[in-house]
Amino acid sequence: MINSSNGMISTSSTSANTQSPGLKTYFKTPEGRYKLHYEKTHPSGLLHYAHGKTVTQVTLAIIKDKPAPSTPTAPPSGFSTGSGVRSAAARLLGASNGSRALSFVGGNGGSKSISSSSSSSGRIGSLGTSCSSNSMINSNFDGKGTYLIFNVGDAIFITDLNSQDKDPIKSIHFSNSNPVCHAFDQDAKDGHDLLIGLSSGDVYSVSLRQQLQDVGKKLVGAHHYNKDGSVNNSRCMSIAWVPGGDGAFVVAHADGNLYVYEKSKDGAGDSSFPVIKDQTQFSVSHARYSKSNPIARWHICQGSINGIAFSNEGAYLATVGRDGYLRVFDYSKEQLICGGKSYYGALLCCAWSMDAKYILTGGEDDLVQVWSMEDRKVVAWGEGHNSWVSGVAFDSYWSSPNSDGTGENVVYRFGSVGQDTQLLLWDLEMDEIVVPIRRCPPPGGSPTFSTGSQSSHWDSVIPVGTLQPAPSMRDVPKLSPVVAHRVHTEPLSGLVFTQECVLTVCREGHVKIWMRPGASDSQSGNSETIPSTSLKEKPLLSSKIGSSTYKQ
Amino acid sequence: MGAAGSKLEKALGDQFPEGERYFGLENFGNTCYCNSVLQALYFCAPFREQLLEYYANSKNIGDAEENLLTCLADLFSQISSQKKKTGVIAPKRFVQRLKKQNELFRSYMHQDAHEFLNFLLNELVDILEKEAQAVKSEPETSSPPEKTANGPKHAQANGVSKEPLVTWVHKNFQGILTNETRCLQCETVTARDETFFDLSLDIEQNSSITSCLKNFSSTETLNAEDKFFCDKCCSLQEAQKRMKIKKPPHILVIHLKRFKYIEQLGRYKKLSYRVVFPLELKLSNTVEDADIEYSLFAVVVHVGSGPNHGHYVSLVKSHNHWLFFDDENVEMIDESAVQTFFGSAQEYSSNTDHGYILFYESIGASNNKS
Numbered sequence: 056m057i058n059s060s061n062g063m064i065s066t067s068s069t070s071a072n073t074q075s076p077g078l079k080t081y082f083k084t085p086e087g088r089y090k091l092h093y094e095k096t097h098p099s100g101l102l103h104y105a106h107g108k109t110v111t112q113v114t115l116a117i118i119k120d121k122p123a124p125s126t127p128t129a130p131p132s133g134f135s136t137g138s139g140v141r142s143a144a145a146r147l148l149g150a151s152n153g154s155r156a157l158s159f160v161g162g163n164g165g166s167k168s169i170s171s172s173s174s175s176s177g178r179i180g181s182l183g184t185s186c187s188s189n190s191m192i193n194s195n196f197d198g199k200g201t202y203l204i205f206n207v208g209d210a211i212f213i214t215d216l217n218s219q220d221k222d223p224i225k226s227i228h229f230s231n232s233n234p235v236c237h238a239f240d241q242d243a244k245d246g247h248d249l250l251i252g253l254s255s256g257d258v259y260s261v262s263l264r265q266q267l268q269d270v271g272k273k274l275v276g277a278h279h280y281n282k283d284g285s286v287n288n289s290r291c292m293s294i295a296w297v298p299g300g301d302g303a304f305v306v307a308h309a310d311g312n313l314y315v316y317e318k319s320k321d322g323a324g325d326s327s328f329p330v331i332k333d334q335t336q337f338s339v340s341h342a343r344y345s346k347s348n349p350i351a352r353w354h355i356c357q358g359s360i361n362g363i364a365f366s367n368e369g370a371y372l373a374t375v376g377r378d379g380y381l382r383v384f385d386y387s388k389e390q391l392i393c394g395g396k397s398y399y400g401a402l403l404c405c406a407w408s409m410d411a412k413y414i415l416t417g418g419e420d421d422l423v424q425v426w427s428m429e430d431r432k433v434v435a436w437g438e439g440h441n442s443w444v445s446g447v448a449f450d451s452y453w454s455s456p457n458s459d460g461t462g463e464n465v466v467y468r469f470g471s472v473g474q475d476t477q478l479l480l481w482d483l484e485m486d487e488i489v490v491p492i493r494r495c496p497p498p499g500g501s502p503t504f505s506t507g508s509q510s511s512h513w514d515s516v517i518p519v520g521t522l523q524p525a526p527s528m529r530d531v532p533k534l535s536p537v538v539a540h541r542v543h544t545e546p547l548s549g550l551v552f553t554q555e556c557v558l559t560v561c562r563e564g565h566v567k568i569w570m571r572p573g574a575s576d577s578q579s580g581n582s583e584t585i586p587s588t589s590l591k592e593k594p595l596l597s598s599k600i601g602s603s604t605y606k607q
Numbered sequence: 608m609g610a611a612g613s614k615l616e617k618a619l620g621d622q623f624p625e626g627e628r629y630f631g632l633e634n635f636g637n638t639c640y641c642n643s644v645l646q647a648l649y650f651c652a653p654f655r656e657q658l659l660e661y662y663a664n665s666k667n668i669g670d671a672e673e674n675l676l677t678c679l680a681d682l683f684s685q686i687s688s689q690k691k692k693t694g695v696i697a698p699k700r701f702v703q704r705l706k707k708q709n710e711l712f713r714s715y716m717h718q719d720a721h722e723f724l725n726f727l728l729n730e731l732v733d734i735l736e737k738e739a740q741a742v743k744s745e746p747e748t749s750s751p752p753e754k755t756a757n758g759p760k761h762a763q764a765n766g767v768s769k770e771p772l773v774t775w776v777h778k779n780f781q782g783i784l785t786n787e788t789r790c791l792q793c794e795t796v797t798a799r800d801e802t803f804f805d806l807s808l809d810i811e812q813n814s815s816i817t818s819c820l821k822n823f824s825s826t827e828t829l830n831a832e833d834k835f836f837c838d839k840c841c842s843l844q845e846a847q848k849r850m851k852i853k854k855p856p857h858i859l860v861i862h863l864k865r866f867k868y869i870e871q872l873g874r875y876k877k878l879s880y881r882v883v884f885p886l887e888l889k890l891s892n893t894v895e896d897a898d899i900e901y902s903l904f905a906v907v908v909h910v911g912s913g914p915n916h917g918h919y920v921s922l923v924k925s926h927n928h929w930l931f932f933d934d935e936n937v938e939m940i941d942e943s944a945v946q947t948f949f950g951s952a953q954e955y956s957s958n959t960d961h962g963y964i965l966f967y968e969s970i971g972a973s974n975n976k977s
Contacts, residue, residue: 474883
């Protein structure tokens, strides 16, 4: 499998001059074909000078219900009235021609007038000429919708996931700094559900719906935190809502600090924190005043925090960083539980399984690492990328096609994307992970002390709160991908699984939406191949993991 | 220039490493290939240390004949003994000597930094070997091994058990590759060792150094026109061949083959491929699972879109700060700026600054240090 994926890359590199023509619009998996459905991108010719300075990230935002009539975080009244008027006008238009089908007709004069009257800028105007985007705004004003939020250069773009329109329906430009990370909370109680972190360290919270209602190209009704980097002026690296945190969110910065904010507080209070005494040690400081926002600073590591992820219920927070360590914290206790070092180099991304039993990490060693919370160590390395692994995610919507649902053999499907432009899908079957065979069995003696530190990976019980050193190559079981597909021409930066599709995004701001093999699709023919494909990597000698029988 | 120096001093402030000197090197007309490599070598801590030690000792012996080694040692000692912390030095004697020694470097044409590094290391080794022989005063008539201008291999006399002299240059840079060939007829594995001072890697678009190293050691089948003469079968046979690293060097120098001869064009072309290189690296293509960790300390960067022109600069890590050396100029850069030298994901990009030679030093077990 590895060889074949190498082969793939070498053929692709020879055709690199011709670029996109070499890319297929589908890829096959044991469960069927994933087909390229839509592509989303930013308006062409956009700020090429800004390229390379920022890396595009994508956030999925689902607006569920009608908005609350008024939000406690409403902007100055004049502004809010203005947008209210606009939305009313839009509703009228929407009622008259709002059906989705019309959006592809073009030449919708009514909605065009909205955008041109409200904005003198050429950018919105040029979006307007693609026409369908205008009716899109209309049809989504008070309905629910699924949106993609992505950053390119100095702008945030919002696009409707379910429209085949390539161009975004909304762009928001930042004058002073570039937006670099964002997060959406679909269960937000009041209006503010979208977080945006900037390279200057500044952070905004806004209502996504309010942005969609407004036709301008500036952020509206925003709360501004860490203004001009007053608390921390290093780049925001990753941002996340605390699940069930009642409006609390965390921002990880390039200097190894993470701040906890509460969106209900304005960011005006004095938030000075004591000087960090030991850069190498984890420490938490709380703000001295109850009005302060941020309310706490966690110093996590030396160098950048590259990614953070909360477990589903918000009990745990995982961080990965420049120092190559994955760290897992008990969020409410503010305690380090476990963690470990990459094989080598920085870790770039991390993600939890839905049941919070496993964490995926990806990094500069080209490996996808599977970390077990139960064992507090790495249980598998996925080999298959030909460059750094920049995005990982479990596919929580996937159910093993050959399982009856009650089987003991739990199978996890996950995906990874890399700077090699490839999307890889993996199956993690706990029954199949095996402890690799020892090359040099200990010459008698007790297994615990026999081969020293190198083999301790599989022998020792790991105490709470300790970080594991990098395991040795021979001590970690290897996984091979189920499928490897070159999805973009540019290095990738992230992936998202939804119920219907897989989204891939490249560093330069192009998003591709791959539809899952449909239920009605030719499943029968493809499913025949499942056993042979998934068994191909089954090693001959195996002692099994999971049932903790892997002593020696 | 002086102003630039003080700017760097200001940037470092009280973090300026004690005893360290950051000096730009004057360009004598297309000598940036030389300057960029010299900076990388200067900030190769064990190499500099041993060169200065050698210089101190050889001075006691008395003025030996000038050669490339004494010129290099002289230059390094000149830099390290400067009163000022920053500034510019003219490596005049060294460059003159280099041009005298090798006609390749005599012209004012654009030169290849990797060729220069290779020439220099082999030359240093030759000088040290000759000196050692002179000390032994054994009239052994082993002429210095033949060098090919481009080959990184310092070919060993085939199998003849002449005790190879291990100089401090060897101790720093030399590694051993083993070339395993398995005859597909009789299954006999023939292993042939060769030494190297650097690894020249083929590169691919949007790949990593890790991946290039894997490809370097991937199995290759010898067949058709390219069969293998099996000693056991006494005939040409199909065979499988792979290169593994038997002894990883203390200083791992990786050369990215960015200049590729394109047959259709009848000329060399620069590959601007994006090849990412991590700040820490482990070798997976070793004979034993050594898991030796390396840390990146210098990058020689080729600037420009073609092979016959352009410019060389270097990035150097010194006392946990990254510095950018561009001939006379020295600047401090952020660690994250190193990634702007990975290359371009698309052809015809405006970015033409590409990492060309990478210098990694093994961390942890430093058994190679003298």
